[in-house]
Amino acid sequence: MKVAVYPGSFDPVTYGHLDIIKRASQMFDKVIVAVMCNSAKTPLFTLDERVKMIRESVSGLNNVYVESFSGLLIDYCKKENIHIVIRGLRAITDFEYELQIAQTNKELSHNEVDTVFLTTSLQYSYLSSSVVKEVASYNGDITPCVPDFVADTLYKKYGFRK
Numbered sequence: 001m002k003v004a005v006y007p008g009s010f011d012p013v014t015y016g017h018l019d020i021i022k023r024a025s026q027m028f029d030k031v032i033v034a035v036m037c038n039s040a041k042t043p044l045f046t047l048d049e050r051v052k053m054i055r056e057s058v059s060g061l062n063n064v065y066v067e068s069f070s071g072l073l074i075d076y077c078k079k080e081n082i083h084i085v086i087r088g089l090r091a092i093t094d095f096e097y098e099l100q101i102a103q104t105n106k107e108l109s110h111n112e113v114d115t116v117f118l119t120t121s122l123q124y125s126y127l128s129s130s131v132v133k134e135v136a137s138y139n140g141d142i143t144p145c146v147p148d149f150v151a152d153t154l155y156k157k158y159g160f161r162k
């Protein structure tokens with residue numbers, strides 16, 4: 001069985017992430033979305049909130065599971081016996097960082113963990129969690145970027161909804 005892990009902060013999940021998850025779920029037997037709790041960034045949402053928002057968004061995909069992890073991704077992969085990592089690429093600006101991480105994971109895992117890159121669908125190439133948060137913080141319209149319940153959660157976080 002081909003199992004792949006899609007790691008990220010998902011703070012919060014966007015249609016860009018969901019597009020990658022959906023496409024990956026058609027390529028692999030099982031996809032685990034692994035939400036990082038040791039990100040260098042300080043997240044807006046708690047780990048539980050981030051996991052819950054993704055679970056709700058992927059409820060229609062029966063080979064997708066949402067978990068959380070802390071520590072090194074390669075340690076998580078070893079524990080779960082996973083050899084494939086999925087990452088999304090939006091633009092050339094993502095490339096250098098992603099290449100470095102992918103090569104580090106490959107080296108540290110003694111070639112046990114490889115990374116598969118999926119390029120973003122064009123309509124989501126501008127989307128990032130940071131931009132979505134920025135727009136929501138000014139009560140701007142984020143409905144083209146995230147599912148409705150994620151938008152509601154964001155507006156509530158910024159005090160625009162009860």
Ligand code: ADP
Nearest residue numbers: 007008009010016017087088089120124127128
């Ligand atoms: P990070 O893990 O760097 O904190 P994110 O949680 O924002 O990043 O994203 C996780 C993965 O999803 C990364 O590989 C990122 O490049 C990818 N990604 C983010 N937004 C999009 C998008 N709009 N289209 C395709 N891939 C994306």
